Amino acid sequence: MSRQAHDLECTAAREAWWEKVNKSLEKHPERKAFKTDSDYEIERVYDVLDLETFNYQEQLNWPGDYPYTRGIQPTMYRGRLWTMRQYAGFGSAEATNERFRYLLEQGQTGLSVAFDLPTQIGYDSDHPLARGEVGKVGVAIDSLVDMEILMDQIPLDQVSTSMTINSPAAVLLAMYMAVAEKQGIAMKQLNGTIQNDILKEYVARGTYIFPPRESMRIIVDIFAYAGKMIPNWNTISISGYHIREAGSTAVQEVAFTLGNAIAYVEAAVAAGLEVDQFAPRLSFFFNAHSNFFEEIAKFRAARRIWARLMKERFGAKNPRSMMLRFHTQTAGSTLTAQQPDVNLMRVAFQALSAVLGGTQSLHTNSRDEALALPSEQSVLLALRTQQVIGYEIGVTDTVDPLGGSYFIEKLTDQIESEVLNYIRKIDQLGGAVEAIEKGFIQKEIQASAYRYQKEIESQERVVVGVNRFTSSGEQPIDLLKMDPATSQRQVERLKEVRISRNQAKVAETLNELRRTAQGNNNLMPAIFEAVKAYATLGEICGVLRDLFGEYQQQIII
Amino acid sequence: MSEKPVRVLVGKIGLDGHDRGAKVVAQALRDAGMEVIYTGLRQTPEQIVETALQEDVQVIGLSILSGAHMQLIPPVVEMLREQESSDIIVLIGGIIPRDDIVYLKERGVAEVFTPGISTVEIVNFIKKKLELN
Numbered sequence: 001m002s003r004q005a006h007d008l009e010c011t012a013a014r015e016a017w018w019e020k021v022n023k024s025l026e027k028h029p030e031r032k033a034f035k036t037d038s039d040y041e042i043e044r045v046y047d048v049l050d051l052e053t054f055n056y057q058e059q060l061n062w063p064g065d066y067p068y069t070r071g072i073q074p075t076m077y078r079g080r081l082w083t084m085r086q087y088a089g090f091g092s093a094e095a096t097n098e099r100f101r102y103l104l105e106q107g108q109t110g111l112s113v114a115f116d117l118p119t120q121i122g123y124d125s126d127h128p129l130a131r132g133e134v135g136k137v138g139v140a141i142d143s144l145v146d147m148e149i150l151m152d153q154i155p156l157d158q159v160s161t162s163m164t165i166n167s168p169a170a171v172l173l174a175m176y177m178a179v180a181e182k183q184g185i186a187m188k189q190l191n192g193t194i195q196n197d198i199l200k201e202y203v204a205r206g207t208y209i210f211p212p213r214e215s216m217r218i219i220v221d222i223f224a225y226a227g228k229m230i231p232n233w234n235t236i237s238i239s240g241y242h243i244r245e246a247g248s249t250a251v252q253e254v255a256f257t258l259g260n261a262i263a264y265v266e267a268a269v270a271a272g273l274e275v276d277q278f279a280p281r282l283s284f285f286f287n288a289h290s291n292f293f294e295e296i297a298k299f300r301a302a303r304r305i306w307a308r309l310m311k312e313r314f315g316a317k318n319p320r321s322m323m324l325r326f327h328t329q330t331a332g333s334t335l336t337a338q339q340p341d342v343n344l345m346r347v348a349f350q351a352l353s354a355v356l357g358g359t360q361s362l363h364t365n366s367r368d369e370a371l372a373l374p375s376e377q378s379v380l381l382a383l384r385t386q387q388v389i390g391y392e393i394g395v396t397d398t399v400d401p402l403g404g405s406y407f408i409e410k411l412t413d414q415i416e417s418e419v420l421n422y423i424r425k426i427d428q429l430g431g432a433v434e435a436i437e438k439g440f441i442q443k444e445i446q447a448s449a450y451r452y453q454k455e456i457e458s459q460e461r462v463v464v465g466v467n468r469f470t471s472s473g474e475q476p477i478d479l480l481k482m483d484p485a486t487s488q489r490q491v492e493r494l495k496e497v498r499i500s501r502n503q504a505k506v507a508e509t510l511n512e513l514r515r516t517a518q519g520n521n522n523l524m525p526a527i528f529e530a531v532k533a534y535a536t537l538g539e540i541c542g543v544l545r546d547l548f549g550e551y552q553q554q555i556i557i
Numbered sequence: 558m559s560e561k562p563v564r565v566l567v568g569k570i571g572l573d574g575h576d577r578g579a580k581v582v583a584q585a586l587r588d589a590g591m592e593v594i595y596t597g598l599r600q601t602p603e604q605i606v607e608t609a610l611q612e613d614v615q616v617i618g619l620s621i622l623s624g625a626h627m628q629l630i631p632p633v634v635e636m637l638r639e640q641e642s643s644d645i646i647v648l649i650g651g652i653i654p655r656d657d658i659v660y661l662k663e664r665g666v667a668e669v670f671t672p673g674i675s676t677v678e679i680v681n682f683i684k685k686k687l688e689l690n
Contacts, residue, residue, distance in 0.1 A: 117572035117623055129601065132628025133572050206574015206598050246577045333577070337652075337672045370672045372654050373624065446580055453581045457675045466673045479654055482624070555597045557583050 010049060032460075036294040038249040040414055046406035054409065059304070063399040067307035069300050069412065070400035071358040072323040077396035083361035084386045085162060085327065089114030089138035090373055091486045093149035096139040100154060102376070108383060110361060111154070112162040114138030115172070120207040122168045122541030125490045134487035137373075138164075142494045143536045147175040148182070156180045160191035162237070162327070162361075167209035169196040170222055170524060171540050174531040177230065193234035193283055193327070196222060199260040199432055200239050202551065203441045204246040209541060212433050214548035218523060219264060220271045223278040225524035234283040236264060237327060244287035245333050247449020250298045251415055253287060255422030256432075256441055258305060262423070263432035265314055275314045279321035288350040288357075289331040295350070296402060297411035299326070299357025305416055328354035329363040335370040339465035340477060343367040348385050355389055356402055362386055372479040439556045446556065494536065501534040509533045510543055517547045563687060565616040566609045568596035570630070573623035578650055582618060585676030591683070602632040609637075609645060616683055621651040626661065634665040646686055648679070 021044065034042040043050075061067065064074035073079065086103055088111075089096045100111055115138040118130035124142050125134045134140050141147055151161075156179065165172045173194050180190055198215040201208040208215070219236065226235045240248075240257035248256065261282065268278050286302065288295055306324035310316040330350035335343045344367050351364045364382040366374030374382070390396060402408045429435040436442070455461035462468045509530040516526040530540050567583040569576055576598060583593045594612045596605065609617050621629065630649060637645055649661060650670040658669045668682055 121572055129572065129599070131601075132625030133623055136624040137573075201574070206576065207572075245575075247581075335672070370652060372652065446584075449577050450581055450584050453585070453676065457677060463673075467675075553597050555595055557580060557587075557593070557595045 007049065007052070010047075014047065014049065036250070036411070037289060037291040038251040038294065038415070038418070040294075040411075046410055048406065050406050050410045059409070059413070060403060066311070066319065066322060067304040068323055069304045070403050072303070072325060072360075074399075076358060076399040077355070077390070078399065081390045081396060082355065082359050083110040083160065084108050084383060084390075085110040085112045085361045085363055086379060086383055087112040087114050087162075087164065087329070087363050088379070089116075090480070091135040091139065091483055092490060093139055093141065093146045095483075095486075097150050097152050097154070099376070099379075100150075103379070103383070104154070104159070106380065106383060107387065110160045110162065112363065113150070113164065115163070115165055116140045117207070119172075119537060120165060120167070122171075122209050122537060122545070124536050124538030125487065125494055127538060132487075134490050136482070140486075140490045141172065141175070141537060142490070143497045143534050144175050144178055144531055145493065145497050145534065147172075147179050151176070151179050151183075155185075156183055157185045157189040160193075162193040162195075164195050166195050166198055166201050166205075166207055167215065168537060168541050169194040170218055170527050171531060171537050173222065173226070173233075174524065174528040177528065178532050187230050188232070190230045191232050193237050194222070195239060195285070196236040197239045197260065197285075199263060199436060200242055200257070202436050202553075203256070203445060204242040205239075206553075208551045208553075209545065210548040211551045212436070214544075215551075216264075216267045216433070218544075220268050220273070221522045221524055223268050223281075224271070224273060225522050227273075227278055227281065231281075233281065234325075235278065235281045237283050237285045238264065239285040241285050241287045241329055243445060244289060244331065246445050247333075247452055248445045249448050250289065250291070250294050251418045252422065252444055252448060254298055254302045254305070254415065255419040255426075256445075257284065257286070258302070258309065258419065259423055259426040259432040259435065259441075261306070262309065262313075262426075265310075266431065269314070275310075275316050276318040276321050279310060279314070279316055280318060280323075283360075284324055284326035286326050286328050286354075286359075287331050288328050288354040288359075288362075290334050290346065290350060292349060292353050293407060294411060294415070295353040296357045297408055297415055299328075299354070299359065300400075300408070301412045301415040301419065302326070303358070304412070305419055325360045327361040327363070328357075328359040330354075330365045332365055332369060334463075335365060335367070336463060336466050337370040339471060340367050340371060342465050343370070344381060344385070347382060348389070351385055352389055352395065355395060356400075358400065368477060368479060371477075373482070375478055375480045377478070437554075439554055442554070442556050497534055497536070505533040506530070506535045506539070510535055510539060513540065514543050514547065517544060563591040563616065563683065564594070564612065564614040565591050565618055565683070566594045566596065566605070566612060566614045567618045568600045568605050568608070568620070569598045570600050570602065570605060570619045570621050570633070571623050571625045572599055573621055573625070574598055575622045576620070578622075579618075579620035582620070582650060582676060582679060586618075586680065586683075589680040591680075602629055602636065605633055606636040606640065610640060610642060614645065615687060616646045616648065618648045618650065618679075621649065621653075624652070626651065626653055627657055630661055630666060631664045638665070644690060646683070646690075648682070650674075650679075 063071040240253040307322040366378035513526040
């Protein structure tokens with residue numbers, strides 16, 4: 001039978017089936033309108049006719065082949081599982097070091113450092129604005145001394161370390177390199193990632209320091225410097241995670257992330273870097289939310305769009321420049337304070353979607369995170385969830401097991417097309433930086449966040465334990481208690497560092513940094529020298545604050 | 558209660574940048590007919606009190622998810638007392654452990670809203686509280 005005849009027959013058969021459906025609907029109406037989180041209507045069923053124009057090699061191809069829809073490696077998890085990387089950090093460098101070593105002993109394969117807010121905003125622990133925040137959402141790092149303690153007895157040539165640090169990323173990276181140098185490890189052996197993604201800070205996460213243009217300079221300097229010095233380091237992790245947490249849809253998450261990615265590539269190219277020189281070290285970070293299939297399709301669509309953008313828009317030649325490698329974290333905003341153990345199930349399904357979507361590394365949230373920082377027991381359960389997915393249930397045995405599913409492929413195409421619409425819109429506004437300055441991205445995210453909340457309140461969106469299946473008299477669970485003396489001890493250590501270092505050397509390196517920042521040379525060598533002289537994070541960022549100024553948030557409600 | 562709309566200051570206190578909740582609440586209060594002054598990120602306790610007094614608000618709603626609430630919230634209530642403005646209702650939203658909620662309420666916070674609460678409950682709480690005052 002010819003393709004055409006086959007399609008005709010199929011169409012006729014579908015019409016017959018429709019009649020059956022209509023009869024059935026008379027007796028048993030459907031429960032509701034079905035939609036994805038991005039507000040796509042979901043069909044009753046998908047079939048071969050949905051993929052009429054589908055071209056296997058163009059849309060999918062084999063894993064490890066352009067456009068990498070099915071995955072970036074030919075064998076994916078059959079060769080090696082994703083990196084199980086739990087984000088951790090609290091209190092002092094000593095306490096976090098202990099948690100890191102515990103997680104490595106439990107079979108975790110990479111580290112992920114959470115810094116406290118003063119560190120993320122470039123303030124030392126004794127700054128007035130650090131009040132109450134020292135060691136709270138992560139570890140406090142003021143100087144190289146703290147980084148030395150944080151990485152004590154951890155062989156930096158054998159682990160990969162991800163650092164969630166943005167505005168002061170250059171300083172923390174320099175500290176990490178200095179510790180490696182002290183451990184006698186060759187720079188070329190260092191593996192890891194700095195988040196270094198300032199654009200999403202302006203719209204979703206809030207730990208910005210400098211205005212956009214100055215921030216972009218620092219980022220491009222890091223691309224250039226790290227490309228030479230630490231070639232295996234991921235110089236940026238362009239993050240949709242926080243955009244989604246701030247309330248965006250799945251489509252907006254990918255669109256705004258790739259919009260930001262385009263801005264970074266353009267800035268680096270404008271500074272004279274060759275695209276294939278830095279693009280292989282760009283990495284991404286996405287959210288695994290609750291709408292299972294849409295999430296899987298989202299990861300696949302993101303890979304395909306990026307590959308085509310890099311090849312067609314930026315003329316990349318190196319396949320590695322076209323491969324979208326990403327870390328995933330399950331959606332913190334879906335965790336509930338009510339019946340917290342139910343979060344274990346949410347996290348498991350979200351994590352499964354990330355694995356079916358082909359993630360390179362994964363953080364699973366802990367059940368108690370809507371209540372407090374996670375306890376050790378909860379973190380262990382979260383890690384065990386990944387191990388069950390990786391080792392017990394067989395989903396890693398074949399690559400992209402959902403590839404070819406009518407529904408998944410249709411959704412992947414739809415997401416791709418909607419994301420491209422947004423990217424066109426951002427281009428029309430003059431790029432991501434302009435779109436942020438105009439408040440476009442912020443307004444889009446906010447509207448989605450408000451709609452989501454309204455859906456929960458109208459019960460259109462069910463959240464088990466919150467607006468359905470609620471129960472009273474919940475058992476309290478053991479929460480992590482923070483040591484209240486941490487902050488005081490940290491401030492004391494900072495004072496000791498300031499007294500015991502070579503003051504002339506500190507002044508000299510900070511002056512050199514000032515001169516470099518006033519000119520156009522790469523900032524990284526000067527930052528590296530200042531760090532090694534035990535200049536503090538606050539002092540180094542202070543010099544740059546002085547010269548670059550500070551970003552003032554636009555208030556959009 | 559007067560005919561004038563209720564004036565509410567919504568703010569992010571401390572260095573925490575997670576403003577989804579604060580913005581959603583601000584929008585919901587506005588939709589409920591209240592006048593909302595939104596401060597944006599990185600407010601100190603001093604800035605919050607100063608703005609609240611300048612703007613002559615009846616309610617202050619502070620969002621905090623960083624865990625710094627025990628250090629940053631009591632000073633707000635203290636300063637309002639010193640300014641003889643204890644009639645301003647202070648509400649907190651965020652990830653606040655149970656024991657801390659008890660403490661904050663003892664110190665003068667009117668209510669603490671944790672994840673999962675609906676904006677309707679917040680609106681109703683404010684209306685009821687103002688009627689009682």
